[in-house]
Amino acid sequence: MERVLRSHLAFLSLLFIALLAPANLAAQRTISGTVVDRDTRDPVPFVQIGVVGTTMGTVAEGDGRFVLTGVPDGTVTLRLQGLGYRTLDIPVPASQDEIEIALTTDYLKADEIIVTGRATSLARRNAANSVATVNAAEIERVPAQSVEKQIQGKVAGADIQKNSGAPGGGIQVNLRGVSSINAASEPLYVVDGIIVSNAAVVNNQDVVLQSSGGSNPSVLQQDQVNRISDIPPEDIESIEILKGASASAIYGSKASNGVVIITTKRGRPGPPRVDITQRFGVFDLSNKLEYRTFSNNTVDEVVEVFGELAREPFLQGRFFDHEEQLAGQHDLSSETIVSVSGGDDNTTYYASGAIKNNEGVVINTGYELQSMRVNVEQQLGSRVTVGVNTSVIHSLAQRGLFNNDNFLVTPYFALPFIPRFFDLSQRADGSFPEPPFGGGTNPLQTFTLAENEEDVWRILGAVELGWDIWRQDDDALQLLASGGVDWFRQKNDLLFPPELFFEPADGQPGTSLVSDSDNLNLNSSINLVYTHSPGSYTSRTSGGFQYEERDLNIARIVAQNLIAGEPNVSSGTNIQVDERRELVKDFGFYGQEELLMLDERLTLTGAIRGEQSSANGDDEEIFWYPKASASLRFPEVSDVFDEIKVRIAYGESGNQPLFGQKFVTLNATQNIAGNPGLTVNPQVGDPNITPERTREIEFGVDMNLFDGNAVLDATFYQQNITDLLLERQIAPSSGFTSQFFNGGELRVRGFELAFGVTPVRTDDVLWVSRTLFSTDRAEITELPVPDFVLNAVFGAGLGDFQIAEGEDPTKWVGLVDGELEIVGDTNPDFKMSFSNDVSWGNWNFYTLFDWAPGADVLNLTKFLSDLGQTTNDFEANGADRLAATSPVYIEDAGFVKLRELRVSYEVPIDWVQTWWPWAQRARLSFSGRDLLTFTDYDGLDPEVSNFGNQPIARNVDTSPYPPSRSYWFSVDLGF
Amino acid sequence: MKQANRILALLAVVSITIAGACTNLTAPDFNNPGVDQLEGAPTRAAVAAAATGLLIGARDGISEFNGYVSHTGVVGREAYNLRGDDARFVTQLLTNTLDPGARALGGAMWTERYANIRSSNIVLNALDALSDVPPDGMTPAEKEATRGFAKTMQAHDLLLVINSRDTNGAPIDVDQSLDAPPAPIASKDQVFQRIVDLLEDARGDLQAGGDAFPFPLSPGFDGFDTPASFLQFNRALLARVEVYRMNFGAALTALGESFVSTAAPLDMGVYHTFTTGSGDQTNGLVDQNLFVHPAVETDAELQPGGQPDQRFLDKTNEVTVRRLQDLESDLQFQPLWSSPSTPVPIIRNEELILLRAEANIGLGNIGPAADDINFIRVNSGGLDARGDIDAGNALDELLDQKRYSLLFEGGHRWIDLRRYGRLGELPLDRAGDAIVEAWPLPIAETLPR
CATH class of the missing domain: 2.60.40.1120 (Carboxypeptidase-like, regulatory domain)
Known part of the structure; x- marks a missing residue:
């Protein structure tokens, strides 16, 4: 990479010597x-x-x-x-x-500057795309552990749902509907110009829980965290979201799921400004399953269900709330955030530090984070600016043991088989009762004794260089270069001591697991921007190239049969080691032309990007991604319409094959009694694999109304995704089960509406209200292979997905009396959110509601309690559900949630200054997140995904971490 | 001047765009070697590793809780798989409602076998392409030995396939390109014929195979790890297949060339090896959810001292009762599958003695059959020898002895009763229970056809 950069730099320097023209003379x-x-x-x-x-x-x-x-x-x-x-x-x-x-x-954000190229930006009012932004003020209102939570409900066209209630991330972001079937579904994340990793590395709890040993071999059933959650939301100045290919084409083959551009805070010239935020809060379990109590049953009926050993505890007549015992914690959480910023004309700086300690509702779970950030910008003379952005983040997540399990260990696998009259609590001598039911595991013991820690260190560093090479009245040539590093190390330590009731099950009591994963993303780019504005128009021509490398290395040790229960992996008598390495190199280059004409009323953009990647079958082939767009503003149309803009944009982008989808390999990781052996790998790659290609056309109308008191953006789009990365099922008698290949076409159509209004704007009262609406529908328009069931869940009897021509791949299908039928949908009918922010004197009231009707969830947690005959409605309906010949566990899971609420009070500053003279700002606030949920869904939370972040197989409820609401009291001080 | 600068500036922007396309982006797979390395330009080391790999592939899907031993044991009412997390193991398997789409149930016992059949074909093809000159190649004798080994292993995999699918048949001509349409489904008889052909071919290969295999076998093949001794294993498999085909004369011939012996330990034989080493596999039958079917206890004959059959005592133990969906058991197989490194028999002396008895019964030689049966009764079961074995009860007695001698080690009970049309003798525990006669072909296999 260095070699490449050096040669290009040398070439460029030569070129520029010729360009350093004499300064201009025309000052009036x-x-x-x-x-x-x-x-x-x-x-x-x-x-x-x-x-x-x-x-x-x-x-x-x-x-x-x-x-x-x-x-x-x-x-x-x-x-x-x-x-x-x-x-x-x-x-x-x-x-x-x-x-x-x-x-x-600009209460309604009508005039933000938004990024439209790799090195250029544009005022929103000229943009041809619907680009959503979320700024610091919107992020700071209610704390969240992960940045994706801060976008939830704030962006039209983004379906954001958390995979479980576990502390510390694990959230999926789906922009503009389904865009792939087997490739990545997550958008590309760019922080301060560098592409950062959003990898989700599993913690390996699967070794003990055997979740991949059953009907679904997916290893992604371990409630893994996608690593964008490391970025502390408090450091973010703005988040900008390019939702589809027409806006994101310039990011090429990683951009078809959209791009999330995060900019961290910068200093401004002026005296040092210090801000301190201190928060105290508490998390509170927001839903329970309330298993059947058997209080209406006779002892014989109870014995019928649980066996003879249930007789004695039942006759004692005591009942226990196991869910509350496990997940009823209310430990105090705290967050302290300090930032200092300032600078002079030549140097600006922003430095911040944060310490957070969030306690989970489940015993021995929680999330801690410590972070530091320093952003410095330095002017070197009048032409050169150098910026350095660095941050160091450490987090420790304890997420317990949840999700699918084949050993009845995770709570909602264990509890259905343990009657509520059986006491699970720890005895005075420290031991736990072993339930003589179900798998014989005691979740209170499991969560007290087992450890599951995810310790992450992350370093982000970026250097930006801006050089005004040449500037004359009408012309300017700028060089923008950047380089960046994103490195993280994720260490997972899991310990299952031999005393655990499930540990002797495999004959090897005690398990200790250590996983060490590190990922290095290297980014570099050089861009030139030539601006020519003779008065009648402005032309901006830009070009440049980028090199990116992603190197993920996962090394794991599993030690079983621990000698004397020692946690050190070397004390195991059965030690398994494995390593996986994924290296991807990308190179891309582009040229872009932006034209602002007719007094900046007409904006035309055209661009093309070429890209090569080692993830493609042929790493030398160049894939081209063009884009073109136009917008036309009509200012001062009438008294009502301040301005109307019509816009149209077309663009293409790609979705890279996942690492390894090009390889046809033998498995060289096994031996038999120490003798090495090669075996065939059941998944076959395609040596000619190419990225998926999304072609998107988007058109819309933006209106500014009532003298700046209302804005309305409406957007229609259609995406045609071709060369889908499909996994062809091969008859297993061939020795292989599946093969990756490109083919088929998926069409997504959608509509987005964003309406902002300030219904009241007086000297005392300001009310800002925003309503977002979006809906999308997908259809497979072409499929070169016979229709197939995705086999992404646990068999079509319970519910699965079907890839069939003419059908929507996000629909649930299931066997209804032996025939495959559509039985539900993972995609909501629409998404709508309402935010209201009312300032009245020193007081501010803010709420955000999120509404998503019509999606269905496969409630396997209920299936488990039906098997245990302990669902709270089991007597009335349980037997019918178990005997049903259709997928009855697919349930409507539409919801309305009160996502965010805040009441704040600006303390009069002279009052504060009487005892603290340096104070400049002081605010007290009470805030809460996910406070209310209105849903018909019977499970814990309609937002759930057993398989983590998935393009299709979402909405599977299999013993997730239970949901919680959080309450915070915050003090913000500035001086 | 200004215009020239403008043009230069534009040129600079254009050239930076084009300047890019010249980077080497090669990023290999660091995790595994490619298939083409073995098929295109094989080396001695790679072929040897692939040959040893056939032992790894052969044990795949055998000891798992949803593997061959567990599933065939459950449908043969030797065991229960009482998994609270997944009731389908007590519904589908016990009510004959196997879902061919569920990989752990109706779709089980298929993919692993054919993966290993593909592996053996890759080995056979690589041998053709491999040089005859060591150290990079293998000598003709070494190649013959390896061929004999690969064909015998392939025959064993096919045997397990047809054991589970029986009259539903199975594909046999599977050594073809991935782009070809799926191989046709052959009948049960055709599959058996292919197995016999492979074993007979392998016999010739092994006889020309010199003194040693050019690759290591697992400890499960101790005593059968040279071409000559491995041939005894090959013959033992053939004997089982010929008994299954009711070719009792051929079975006796094969047994004569096998390692059957009443003078040798009953557990002498060939095994799947499991160890706790890194990269190795452990025996998954050590599973807290596998229970003994209660009929195993109630049907056990008593020893002269009054205690049950020694084999029952040696293979099962009492535990806390487990109940699931109206099924109940307080017995597990912990003594049989005692540790993660307990080997699983492929075929062993005790079965061969009983196969010899069975072949003799089939041929009407009740005397020699009774001798073998009583040998097992006394030496394995601790029971008294029976003096009243005759043509009328010999088969009943043989099947009883096979049941306890080969208890929960490979579906023998289920396969034996099916062969004699006696599946109706298996106990049914609940209203609605029914016996699986044969596994369906997996949906993944039937859909592309």
Whole structure:
């Protein structure tokens, strides 16, 4: 990689020597002035002020003052763009040299700057795509452990659901519907310009629970965390979401699931600003299954269910709430976040530190995080800017033992077979009662004695270089280069001491597991941007190339039959070691042209990207991803419509084959009594495999209404995904079970609506309300192989998915009286969210509701309690369910959730200053997350996925970590 | 000047775009070797490893809780698989409602066998391409030995396939390209004929195979790990197949060339090896959910001292009662499958003695048959010898002895009763229970046809 970069840099330097042209001579007049907030009349710093039709511009100082020199004679138009303010064009007559300009707060985010290329950005009002953003203010309202939670309900077209209630992440993000069947379903995450890993590495609990030993061999049944959850939400300035190929084409073959661009906070020139946030909170179990109590049954009926050994405990007449005993913890959680930022004209900095300790509702579970970030930006002379962004993150997640299991160990596998009149609690001597029922496991013992820790260290570092190579009145040439490293090490330590009731089951009491996984992402890119703006139009031509490398190495040790129960893996008498390494190298290059014409009312964009990757069958083949878009604004249409924009965009992007889908291998990891042997690998790769290709067309209308008091964005899109990465089932008599290949076509159509309004905007009261709506439908329009069942769950008897021409792959199918029929849907009918933020004097009230009707969940947790005859409605319905000849455990799981709620109070600053004179800001707030859930679903939580992040096989409820709500009290102080 | 700069700037942007395409992106598979390495340009070491790999493949799907021993034992009412987490092991298996789409149930006992059959074909093909000159190649004798080994292992895998599928048949001409349509389903007789052909071919190969195999066998083949002694194992398999085909004369001939002996230990034979070493496999029959069918206890004959059949005592133990879906048992097989490294028999002397008795019964030689049966009764069961064995009761007695001698070690009870049309003698525990006669072909096998 270095070699490549060096050669390109040398080539470029030669080129630029020729370009360093003499400075320009055409300076005419000077305009100076002040920028203020329209409502408060306070000065607004750091606003960008540009002269329309030129590349001339400056930035307002900390006191809102600015000076523009070299402004042409005659009337000019100044364009002011400030973060969080509406963009303003204001004409300045030839005679005026001093001006005060008032900006309006952009409550509805109509005028943000959004990223549209690898090195270029555009004002939202010119964009041809529907691009969603979530900014720091929206993130800070209610704390969340993982950044995806902070987007939930805030982006139209994003279906975000957590896979379980476990502390510390494990959340899937699905942008614009299903986009693949066997390849990755997650968007690409970019933090400060570098592509970061979102790998989900399993903890290996499967060795003990044998979840992959049953009807579904998937190893992804271990409640794994996708690693984007490491990024602390508090460090984020903004999150921008490119939802589909038409916006994300410039990210090539990793972008068909969308791109999430995260920018961390930066310092601003000015005196040091210190912010401290201290939170205290508590997590509270929000739902229980309430197993059958048998209080209406006779002792003989109870013996009929549980056997003779149930007689005596039943006659004692005591009942226990095992769920509450296990998951009723209310330990105090805390979070402390400190940041310092500031700088001068040449140097700005932002530094932060966070310490979090979140206690889970289940005993011995929780999530801790410590992080540090330093972002520094340095001007070198007038032409060069260097930025360095670094952060170090450490987290420790204890997620307990949940999800599928073949040993009746995880709580909702064990509890259905243990009657509620049997006492599981720890005895005075420290021992636990061994239930003579079911698998004989005691979840209270399991969770008290077993350890399952995921310890992650992560380092993110990025260097950005900006160089104004050449600037003349109408022309500017800029070089933007960046390099970045994202490294993490995930260490999983699991210990199952020999005393555990399930441990002797395999004849090898005691298991200790150590997994050490590390992943290194290397990124580098060089871009050139040439801007030419002669007045009548602005043309921005950019080009560049990127190199990326991802190297994941997982090494695991499993030790069983521990000598004297020693946790060290070397004390096992049965020690298994395995290693897996995945290395992918990508190279891409692109060219892009953006044209702003007709007084910036018409924006045209065209781009093409070429990409090679070692994940493809042929690592030299170049795949091309073009894009083109146009938007046209109609300002001041009428009294009602401030502005209407129509836009259309087309783009193509790809979804890379997963590592290994190109290889046809023999298995070289086994031996028999120490003699090495090669065996065939049942999955066959395709040496010619290519990325999936998504072609997306999107068109929409954006409206600004009622003098900036309302915005409405409506978008229709259609995606055609071809060359799907399919897994062909081969008749197993061939010796193989499946083969990857490209083929088929999937079509997704959808509609998104975002409506923002400020119903009340007075001096005292500001009410900002946003409503988001989205819906999408998918259909397999072409399939080169016979229809097939995906075999992604536990057999079509319970419910599975079918890939069939003309059908929606996200639909549940199941055997109804022996025939395969559609019996449900994992895709909600639509998603809708409502957020309301009301400020009244010093008080602020905020709520976010999330509504997703019509999706169905396969409730295997209920199947388990039916098997144990302990479902709370078992007497009425259980036998019918067990005898049913259709997939009765697929249940409607539509829901409305109160995602976020906050009440905050800005403490009057003079009051604070009487005893703490340095204070600048002080706020008290009470907030809560996932406080209310309204659903008909009988399981724990309609948001659930036994198989983790999946394009299709989501919504499977198999003994998940139970859901919780969180309450927080926060103090924010600034000085 | 300005215009020239503009053009240069544009040129710079264009050239940076094009400058990219020249990077070496090779990233190999660090985890496993490619198949083409073995089939295209085989080496002695790779072929030897693939040959040893046939022993790894052969034990795959044997000892798992949803493997061959467990499933065939459950349908033959030797065992229960009382899994609270998955009741299908007490519904589908015991009510004859196997779902051919469920890989752990109706689709079981298929994929692993054919994977190993593919492996043996890869070995056979690689041998043809391999040089005759060591150290990179193998001598003609070494190749013959390896061929004989691979064909015998393939015959064993096919035998297990047809044991589970019986009259449903199974494909045999499977050494073909992945792009070819699936191989046709052969009848049970055709499959048996293929097994016999393979074993007979292998016999010739092994006889020309010199003194030693050019690859290590597992400890489960101790005593049968040279071409000559391995041939005894080959003959033992042939004897079982010929008994299954009711070719009792051929069976006796094969037994004569096998290792059957009343002078040798009853457990002498060939085994699947399991160890706790890294990369090795452990015996999954050590499973807390596997219970003894209660009929095994109630049907056990008493020894002269009044205690039950010694084989019952030696193979089962009493545990806390487990109940599931109206089934109940307080016995497990912990003494039989005592540790993760307990080997699982492929074929052993005790079975061969009983096969000899069975062949003699089939040929009407009741005297020699009674001698073998009584040998087993006395030496394995601790029972008195029976003096009243005649043509009328010899088969009943033989099947009883096979039941206890080969208890829960490979579905013998189920296969034997099926061969004689006696599956109706198996006990039914609940209303609605029924006996599985043969496994269906898996959906994955029938769908592409």
